[in-house]
Every structure is written in C-alpha cells, then in structure tokens.
Amino acid sequence: MAYKKSDYRLVLARGDLEVYVMLEHRPDAKRSDVLTVRGVLETGFGNYDAFIYRPELVKVSHPTTPDFALKLRDSLASRIVGQIGEGDESDLALSYLLGQKGTMSAELSEKMRLVGLAHVIVASGFHLGIVVSFAKKYLGKVSRFATLAGATILIFAYISVTGFSPSMMRAGLACVMSLFAWYFGRRLHPARSILYLIAISLVINPGYLTNIAWQLSFASYAGIIFLYPLITKFLYGDKQPGKIAGIILVSLAAQLLCLPICIFHFGSMSLVALITNLVVSPVIPAIMLLSLLTGIIPIPLFSVPAKLLLKFQLVAVNYFSGIDWCTFDFGVFSKYALLLYIPIVIGALLLKRLTGHSFRPTYALE
Numbered sequence: 001m002a003y004k005k006s007d008y009r010l011v012l013a014r015g016d017l018e019v020y021v022m023l024e025h026r027p028d029a030k031r032s033d034v035l036t037v038r039g040v041l042e043t044g045f046g047n048y049d050a051f052i053y054r055p056e057l058v059k060v061s062h063p064t065t066p067d068f069a070l071k072l073r074d075s076l077a078s079r080i081v082g083q084i085g086e087g088d089e090s091d092l093a094l095s096y097l098l099g100q101k102g103t104m105s106a107e108l109s110e111k112m113r114l115v116g117l118a119h120v121i122v123a124s125g126f127h128l129g130i131v132v133s134f135a136k137k138y139l140g141k142v143s144r145f146a147t148l149a150g151a152t153i154l155i156f157a158y159i160s161v162t163g164f165s166p167s168m169m170r171a172g173l174a175c176v177m178s179l180f181a182w183y184f185g186r187r188l189h190p191a192r193s194i195l196y197l198i199a200i201s202l203v204i205n206p207g208y209l210t211n212i213a214w215q216l217s218f219a220s221y222a223g224i225i226f227l228y229p230l231i232t233k234f235l236y237g238d239k240q241p242g243k244i245a246g247i248i249l250v251s252l253a254a255q256l257l258c259l260p261i262c263i264f265h266f267g268s269m270s271l272v273a274l275i276t277n278l279v280v281s282p283v284i285p286a287i288m289l290l291s292l293l294t295g296i297i298p299i300p301l302f303s304v305p306a307k308l309l310l311k312f313q314l315v316a317v318n319y320f321s322g323i324d325w326c327t328f329d330f331g332v333f334s335k336y337a338l339l340l341y342i343p344i345v346i347g348a349l350l351l352k353r354l355t356g357h358s359f360r361p362t363y364a365l366e
Contacts, residue, residue, distance in 0.1 A: 011048065012037070018207070020048040027057055031070050031163060034061040069160035073098050076295035083294045083303035089310040093291040095121040096284055099162030108314075111321040113266075116255065116273025117280060119220065128171045130285045131158050132179070148183045152176060166214035169204065173197050174221060190225040190359050194218065212265055216258050223257030224250060229359070230351040244278070251277040256344060263337035268329045272320045279316045283309050 007022040012035060021037065029035055039055025077094050084090040088108050094100040101109070101121050112118050135151035159172050174197055181188050188196075198218065201208055208214040231249055232241060241249060255273055263269055270276075290306035320326055330337065351357075 007054070017049050018044075019050045019052060020044065021052045022054060023057065024054050027060055029060045030067075030074070032063050032067050034063070035059075036061070069157075073100075073161045076292070077103075079295045079298045080291055080303075083298045083300075084291075084307050084310070088314055089307055092121070092310050092313065093287060093306060097288050097291045097295075099165070099168070108317075111317050114270060114327050115276040115317055115320045116270035117276055117317065119216070119254075119258075120281065120284060128155060128158065128168075128175050130288060131155060132175050144183055148179055151179055166201070166205075166208045166211045167217040169201055169208075170197060170214065170217045170221065173200055193225065194222055197221075212261070215261050219257040219261055220254040223253040223255070226359075227253035227256060227348060230348055230355060230357055233355040233357045234351050244282075247281060248274065248278055251281065260337045260340040260344075263330050263334050263340070267331065267334040268327045270327050272323065272326045276316065276320050280313050283313070287313075 007024060008026040009020070009022050010027075012019045012021055019041075027035065036058040037052065037055040038058055039052040042051045042053070044050045077098060077100060080093055080097075081090045084093060088105065091100075091104040091108065094103055104121065109118075109121070112121055131154050132151050135154055136147055139147040139150040155172055155175050159168050162168055174193070177188065177193065177196065201214070228250055231253060235241070235249075240246070251274060255277075259269060287306055287309050290302050290309070293302040294306055
C-alpha cells in the first residue's frame with residue numbers, strides 16, 4: 001500500500017487505546033472533539049494499538065463543555081499567523097510557543113529530525129524550563145511563595161494550552177517537584193526524583209512505558225541530572241561553564257542518553273545535532289516571548305524581529321539538513337542499539353570516580 005505525504009495524520013484515543021489514522025483530507029475537528037470513522041482496522045506500530053488508513057469520516061461531534069484553554073490557544077495562533085504570515089515561520093513559532101507540531105509540514109518536520117532538533121518542536125521540559133525561569137526572574141523579587149504559586153499556575157496554564165502529552169506530563173511533574181523542593185530549601189536526590197516521576201506517570205497511564213516521547217523525555221531528563229554534572233565537574237572542577245559551553249554540555253548530556261532509544265526506534269542518528277542545537281536553541285526563548293507578545297499585541301514591533309529570528313533558524317535547518325552526511329543509518333544493527341547504554345553507564349561511573357562528585361543533596365536555602 002502506498003501512503004501519501006499529503007494524507008492528514010492524527011491519533012484517536014479512547015481510554016488507554018490509541019489508534020493512528022491517516023485521512024485523505026484534514027477534518028474540521030479540534031482537540032476534545034469526538035470523531036466517528038469507518039474503515040479497516042490494521043495492526044498497530046510503535047506506541048499505537050491499531051492503524052486505519054483513509055477511513056470514512058462518519059461524524060465529528062463537538063463537546064458541550066467549552067475548552068477555554070483550546071480557545072485561548074487558537075486565538076493566539078490566529079493572531080500570530082496573521083502577523084507573521086502563513087508558512088514555515090509561523091508553523092515553527094506555533095510549535096515552540098503552543099506545542100502545535102501538527103501544523104508543521106511533513107518536509108519541515110523531517111528536516112528538524114535529520115538535524116537533531118525534533119525535541120524543540122515538541123512542547124516539553126525545555127519549554128517549561130523557560131516558563132519557570134521567567135517566573136523565578138520576575139516573581140522572585142516579590143517572595144518565594146509568589147514564585148512558587150505563580151510558577152505552578154503558569155505550568156498548569158501552559159500544559160492546559162499545549163495538551164497533556166506524555167513528555168509534558170513528565171516535564172510538568174518534574175518542574176512542580178523541583179519548585180516545591182526549592183521552596184522548602186531542599187533538593188531531591190536525582191535517582192529518587194526520577195523514580196518518583198516514573199512511578200507517578202505510570203500510575204496515571206501505564207501505557208506511557210511504550211511511548212517513544214515518554215522514553216525520550218525521561219532519557220533526556222536523566223542525561224541532564226546525571227551526566228551533565230559529571231561532565232561539568234570533570235572539565236571545570238568546582239567552576240561553572242560559560243553560557244555557550246553550558247548549552248553545548250547540556251545538549252551533549254541529553255542527546256547521549258537519548259541516542260540509543262533514537263537509534264532503536266528510528267534506525268539512524270544525526271551527526272550535526274550538537275552544532276544545530278548550539279545555533280538554534282539559544283534564540284528559542286526570544287522567539288517564544290516575541291511570538292507571545294505578537295499574539296497578545298499584534299504589532300510589527302514584535303512580529304518583525306520574531307519573523308527574522310525564525311527565518312534565521314530555517315536557513316540553518318535547511319543548510320544542515322542538506323548535507324549528505326548529516327545522518328548515519330545503522331540498518332539492521334539498530335535493534336541492538338540499547339546495548340549502547342552499557343558503555344554510557346560505565347563511562348558515567350568512571351567520571352563519578354575520577355571527579356568524586358556526590359549527588360547527595362544539600363538543604364540550604366538559596
């Protein structure tokens with residue numbers, strides 16, 4: 001069967017059951033709508049329990065309870081597209097700010113994957129980290145309680161707008177846990193923290209265990225809380241790396257833990273991911289802020305610089321994705337990719353021994 005890139009792809013969920021569907025045309029439906037389709041149910045793949053290709057769309061039912069977060073998201077999206085214009089620039093802005101990856105073209109999504117930037121177009125801990133940093137910067141001047149309350153409200157509001165995906169669920173729980181620990185002047189041991197998060201998220205939905213986004217989200221988080229401190233201690237001792245060096249090391253630690261999972265599921269790895277993350281990631285907070293301001297106050301003062309930054313990122317993505325050797329295909333060996341965790345764990349243990357780094361938390365207020 002030949003699948004077409006023009007097919008509209010979506011996931012229908014009913015309880016714990018997820019069905020991947022490819023429609024000939026995009027339906028007039030939004031989040032929380034109920035779709036009734038008629039077609040041939042085929043064996044699922046990846047995280048999906050079943051698959052239906054080009055079913056008949058029988059009916060679209062709209063819920064009687066209004067989704068205010070969805071209305072806010074659509075209103076902001078409409079204003080952003082109106083100012084920046086339809087195309088890859090606005091699609092990229094919406095994916096950064098609102099987690100609307102579905103509006104992005106298949107070609108651009110593939111390019112982002114090839115250059116190792118798939119994680120930045122999915123709302124996750126990276127985006128929530130920006131939200132929490134914003135709250136700490138401005139509400140921290142008021143009080144610790146104002147920071148805790150304000151950041152928690154912003155986290156819940158942001159997740160309500162973007163949707164409760166597995167990666168956002170993990171990121172939201174991690175941010176709230178760290179905020180409460182920070183408020184009471186405590187720090188959770190990284191191992192205890194990640195075990196709590198895994199347990200809570202699997203209680204919420206046991207199906208997350210086989211979800212690729214959930215797996216990558218936890219692998220990235222583990223890289224940041226375990227590998228990053230070890231690498232930093234080995235290279236800089238008790239000093240902290242500069243901003244650019246910090247971005248490189250965080251990206252390296254996160255991608256190293258995600259690499260075996262990516263190879264296992266996708267059969268390839270990006271050879272330019274570190275470079276593209278260094279080029280693209282630092283300006284994402286500015287794009288998110290300018291895009292938000294464009295949605296609230298649609299004037300050129302915000303939309304013009306946002307569009308220029310987005311164009312810059314697209315030029316970088318197009319350039320690096322056009323390099324013949326930007327990815328490496330592992331072929332049949334990809335099924336053994338998880339064995340790569342053996343040398344990664346051994347390397348981490350050696351770094352811990354060499355640096356004497358302790359993950360034991362301290363409890364002083366900061």
